[in-house]
Amino acid sequence: MADDVPTLKNVVVRASLLDENLPARTVIGPEEFTSSNKSQLSNELELTPGLNVRVGGRGEPRIDMRGYDQRSILFTLNGVPIIEPYNGITNPNLFPLDALAEVETVRGPSSTLYGPNGVAGTIKLTTAEARAPFGASLTTLWREHDFWDVRPSGSTRVGPWSAVVAGRYLSSDGFPLSGSFDDRPPTRRRLENGGLRLNSDQEYGSAFADVGYQLGDATQLRATYVFSNVSFGLPPSTTQFLPQFLRSDREELQHVHTGIEHRIAPNVRTGVTLFYSGYDTTEAQYDSPSYDQRILTTWVDTNAVGAISHTAIDLSTRQALAVALQGWWSEADVSNSSRGGLVQPDIETVSSGVEHVFYLTDWAWTVTGFSLDLQTGSARSADWQPNPQGGVVVDTGVAGTARAAISRKVRFPTMRELFDPRQGNTGLNPETVLTFEVGDRFQRGPVYLELSLYRSEVTDLIDANGASDDQRNVNLNDAVLQGIEVAAGAIAPLGVRLDANYTFLDATAKNPVTGSWDRIQNRPRHRFNGILRVPLPYQFAVRLEGIYASSHADQLGSSVTVDGFGLFNAQLSRPLGPFLVLFGGVNNLLDQDYDQKLGQPQSGRWGFAGLRATY
Amino acid sequence: MKSAFDCASIALLAAAVAFTSPHAQRALAADTTACPGDCNSDGAVTINELIVGVNIALEIEPVTTCPVFDASGDGTVTVNEIILGVNASLNHCPLPAATETPKPQATSPTEAPSATPSPMPTATATPDPDQVPVSDVIARDAAGVAVHIGETVTTEGVLTVSAGIFANNKLKVFAQEGLAGVMVYHETSSQVPAFQAGDRLQVHGVVRQQDPTSDANRAIGTVIVDVTHGSWQVLSSNNPQPSPQQVTLQTLKTDGTRYTGAVVGVADVRKVAGNWPKVGDKSTQVTISDDGGVTQTILRFQRNTITEPMAAKLDAIGDGPFTLSGIVVQDDPSTDGTLLHGFEIWVRGADDIQPAS
Numbered sequence: 001m002a003d004d005v006p007t008l009k010n011v012v013v014r015a016s017l018l019d020e021n022l023p024a025r026t027v028i029g030p031e032e033f034t035s036s037n038k039s040q041l042s043n044e045l046e047l048t049p050g051l052n053v054r055v056g057g058r059g060e061p062r063i064d065m066r067g068y069d070q071r072s073i074l075f076t077l078n079g080v081p082i083i084e085p086y087n088g089i090t091n092p093n094l095f096p097l098d099a100l101a102e103v104e105t106v107r108g109p110s111s112t113l114y115g116p117n118g119v120a121g122t123i124k125l126t127t128a129e130a131r132a133p134f135g136a137s138l139t140t141l142w143r144e145h146d147f148w149d150v151r152p153s154g155s156t157r158v159g160p161w162s163a164v165v166a167g168r169y170l171s172s173d174g175f176p177l178s179g180s181f182d183d184r185p186p187t188r189r190r191l192e193n194g195g196l197r198l199n200s201d202q203e204y205g206s207a208f209a210d211v212g213y214q215l216g217d218a219t220q221l222r223a224t225y226v227f228s229n230v231s232f233g234l235p236p237s238t239t240q241f242l243p244q245f246l247r248s249d250r251e252e253l254q255h256v257h258t259g260i261e262h263r264i265a266p267n268v269r270t271g272v273t274l275f276y277s278g279y280d281t282t283e284a285q286y287d288s289p290s291y292d293q294r295i296l297t298t299w300v301d302t303n304a305v306g307a308i309s310h311t312a313i314d315l316s317t318r319q320a321l322a323v324a325l326q327g328w329w330s331e332a333d334v335s336n337s338s339r340g341g342l343v344q345p346d347i348e349t350v351s352s353g354v355e356h357v358f359y360l361t362d363w364a365w366t367v368t369g370f371s372l373d374l375q376t377g378s379a380r381s382a383d384w385q386p387n388p389q390g391g392v393v394v395d396t397g398v399a400g401t402a403r404a405a406i407s408r409k410v411r412f413p414t415m416r417e418l419f420d421p422r423q424g425n426t427g428l429n430p431e432t433v434l435t436f437e438v439g440d441r442f443q444r445g446p447v448y449l450e451l452s453l454y455r456s457e458v459t460d461l462i463d464a465n466g467a468s469d470d471q472r473n474v475n476l477n478d479a480v481l482q483g484i485e486v487a488a489g490a491i492a493p494l495g496v497r498l499d500a501n502y503t504f505l506d507a508t509a510k511n512p513v514t515g516s517w518d519r520i521q522n523r524p525r526h527r528f529n530g531i532l533r534v535p536l537p538y539q540f541a542v543r544l545e546g547i548y549a550s551s552h553a554d555q556l557g558s559s560v561t562v563d564g565f566g567l568f569n570a571q572l573s574r575p576l577g578p579f580l581v582l583f584g585g586v587n588n589l590l591d592q593d594y595d596q597k598l599g600q601p602q603s604g605r606w607g608f609a610g611l612r613a614t615y
Numbered sequence: 616m617k618s619a620f621d622c623a624s625i626a627l628l629a630a631a632v633a634f635t636s637p638h639a640q641r642a643l644a645a646d647t648t649a650c651p652g653d654c655n656s657d658g659a660v661t662i663n664e665l666i667v668g669v670n671i672a673l674e675i676e677p678v679t680t681c682p683v684f685d686a687s688g689d690g691t692v693t694v695n696e697i698i699l700g701v702n703a704s705l706n707h708c709p710l711p712a713a714t715e716t717p718k719p720q721a722t723s724p725t726e727a728p729s730a731t732p733s734p735m736p737t738a739t740a741t742p743d744p745d746q747v748p749v750s751d752v753i754a755r756d757a758a759g760v761a762v763h764i765g766e767t768v769t770t771e772g773v774l775t776v777s778a779g780i781f782a783n784n785k786l787k788v789f790a791q792e793g794l795a796g797v798m799v800y801h802e803t804s805s806q807v808p809a810f811q812a813g814d815r816l817q818v819h820g821v822v823r824q825q826d827p828t829s830d831a832n833r834a835i836g837t838v839i840v841d842v843t844h845g846s847w848q849v850l851s852s853n854n855p856q857p858s859p860q861q862v863t864l865q866t867l868k869t870d871g872t873r874y875t876g877a878v879v880g881v882a883d884v885r886k887v888a889g890n891w892p893k894v895g896d897k898s899t900q901v902t903i904s905d906d907g908g909v910t911q912t913i914l915r916f917q918r919n920t921i922t923e924p925m926a927a928k929l930d931a932i933g934d935g936p937f938t939l940s941g942i943v944v945q946d947d948p949s950t951d952g953t954l955l956h957g958f959e960i961w962v963r964g965a966d967d968i969q970p971a972s
Binding site: 237239240241242285295296298336337338339422423554559560598599 | 777778779780782783784786802803804805806809843844893894895896897898919923926
């Protein structure tokens with residue numbers, strides 16, 4: 001087995017002083033990746049406090065953070081934004097898990113160094129480091145209904161060079177519905193009779209490569225490339241009158257970034273990174289669930305090219321400063337087989353940010369930041385937005401580390417919100433969010449407790465106004481998202497470990513007609529999740545997971561709700577010698593029939609087994 | 616003299632209604648087992664029956680004309696007993712135990728019946744004695760406000776469009792009886808069967824008015840029966856569709872509320888503005904005229920009507936003349952006075968558009 005050796009740092013990571021101090025953070029590290037045996041990133045994220053993972057309109061998992069949808073969550077890979085400029089939404093499952101060393105969710109407005117749009121928070125993906133002289137792993141996972149997930153990876157480090165490669169191929173005929181699946185009231189549209197969910201097949205192919213070079217002690221170079229291509233069916237709603245039969249023939253991400261970091265002086269470090277993201281989708285509409293005849297094909301191809309520069313300076317033993325400048329140009333080409341080209345907008349985004357930390361004493365310090373963010377482009381005049389952030393941290397000792405923060409942040413409208421051929425509105429203002437947060441983190445030995453209370457006041461919320469078939473995006477109304485997050489855990493004797501999270505969310509938006517504050521759709525008020533890991537004799541290990549989400553409104557202000565649900569997963573694993581681990585288990589152990597969105601029933605009981613080889 | 620008596624009756628009736636407070640209702644209703652005022656035992660109390668009660672109170676008619684008004688059995692009819700009759704008129708009589716269909720309930724006891732010919736529920740030949748004809752459900756006052764707005768009613772008609780054509784995840788269908796049509800609405804498709812055109816549907820729900828371009832707006836628009844918290848029953852299927860009422864756009868302009876919710880036909884129409892929809896488009900509207908552009912209205916294609924046959928037919932028509940069938944829907948009348956005060960026509964499918972011969 002390869003020895004652990006000092007590895008090259010991720011040179012393009014912008015270490016944020018704000019992120020390290022003010023927001024709530026949860027880190028999913030290698031240990032969790034190894035023990036969870038998940039095949040998709042979304043399955044890892046749904047066990048994180050403050051996050052709710054559900055099925056989105058395009059059939060992909062959508063991540064909500066603190067009541068915001070994914071347009072308000074910034075995704076970064078080694079500190080570089082993954083930009084899908086049209087919808088503003090990145091499918092998290094495009095990233096192969098074996099390419100990742102760590103996933104950090106930062107809940108609270110993203111750092112001023114990261115520019116606009118992350119009003120809910122940031123999900124930071126950090127890629128795997130190379131092992132010396134080389135390492136390799138192969139994970140295979142099988143589930144019922146011909147689900148296969150194969151993930152090879154390898155790495156090497158020779159002299160100043162390092163390289164990591166990883167891949168993933170996942171294929172599934174679909175997922176099973178619960179045995180108690182009910183097609184709801186008697187209708188004339190029985191498309192589902194139980195068994196395998198109609199059109200829930202999927203196929204993922206991903207490749208990852210990373211090459212680093214250490215030039216002396218002060219300079220590092222690195223290039224990272226991710227490619228993912230996905231095709232999947234979109235299971236039709238079981239409740240709509242005329243379900244649409246859609247298929248994502250292609251969802252393709254190509255992302256590359258390359259950067260250099262140089263230590264100018266012992267206390268000054270600077271770096272610059274260039275990046276490119278291409279995100280293309282092809283969605284087809286068919287006349288029947290058997291995909292016999294294609295009615296319409298829609299293409300959305302996007303490109304984004306940009307650069308980031310970052311400098312960190314330790315001013316003294318009590319002060320540090322970080323500045324960043326970034327900008328990117330993005331464009332989209334939207335067309336369909338009926339009308340041909342629809343829109344071809346472009347958007348430019350520029351942001352400059354600064355952060356400062358000042359230690360008042362050994363146990364109290366302040367963190368402040370300011371960014372100036374700009375969006376301009378097709379039919380848009382330049383919109384400059386100043387965004388300050390600040391807070392204070394106090395290490396109380398016995399009562400943990402307490403923090404209080406306030407920030408202003410904007411989310412610029414996405415290209416779709418601006419330029420959609422039917423709903424687009426080029427006159428949209430950005431959503432402006434004022435967030436207040438207090439929190440505390442306490443840790444004593446094997447026990448930890450984190451508490452966060454937050455309130456976000458959203459002005460100029462962007463939403464579609466009008467009947468479902470005739471909507472137009474407008475700065476419709478205001479919203480308030482407030483809640484409490486509790487994360488607690490302990491490691492007991494004999495290696496038993498429990499992590500448990502509770503999230504209370506009160507997400508309401510002002511109804512522009514009635515003036516009442518209505519619940520925002522798809523936002524469960526209460527959410528619990530937990531993981532219990534128990535080592536057993538003979539090297540067996542049990543892992544139990546539980547998720548409970550309370551009922552939530554189907555539409556804004558609707559009296560129709562989606563039922564709450566509880567899920568339990570169980571897994572047993574055992575090493576087979578020094579290189580192999582065998583694992584197996586059952587997801588949705590109780591075979592509960594549940595929806596995450598009205599008319600979108602999710603998987604019932606589903607058994608799996610796998611083998612992981614590591615060298 | 617009779618008109619003078621009528622005036623006195625109305626005045627007494629109005630006084631009775633004015634005193635119909637919830638407290639009074641509770642106090643008086645406690646002693647009542649029959650249906651006060653229901654002279655003909657049809658399960659409903661009409662204005663005519665209330666006037667009979669007032670006449671008995673004024674000693675114009677004997678109590679034997681309608682003994683059920685004499686709740687106390689003292690041989691006379693007092694104001695309190697007339698109030699019981701008014702309550703029964705507003706809240707309806709107790710239901711027969713065997714009846715399964717939910718019965719209407721007045722939601723506002725302060726809404727007094729007017730002295731003019733009343734749109735209040737009357738008995739019909741249908742199984743539900745409290746059923747309201749569609750023509751009564753859509754009745755409006757001079758300001759365009761539905762007379763029954765806010766009330767819970769039972770009505771029935773033949774569906775002129777299937778569920779899912781005008782909305783996928785909500786119920787938006789139209790039921791027509793005779794010449795009158797009304798939108799039947801439910802907040803979510805998950806709770807409602809996929810009703811089909813030709814179904815004879817009996818619904819029990821709240822009368823509302825709606826700007827059809829925004830479900831949240833309550834405007835002086837199309838009258839709907841909202842069954843989100845109500846009930847429904849398919850009485851029969853495959854009933855013949857009502858023939859379109861032939862109109863001109865000028866007719867719609869001057870008398871649009873009469874046709875709102877009903878199927879109409881318009882001849883010799885041309886598109887005067889906008890582009891025909893193509894497959895994949897969302898809801899699309901074009902402006903049409905049947906008199907060379909003098910009178911214009913909106914022709915709307917909801918997303919699910921924009922099929923390949925529809926697109927092919929529209930391409931073939933181009934800017935040429937065509938005949939049109941569809942359902943009249945009233946948009947918010949305050950938005951644009953040039954477009955027939957918000958009346959527009961929704962097509963149901965390719966068969967609603969025919970090139971002029």
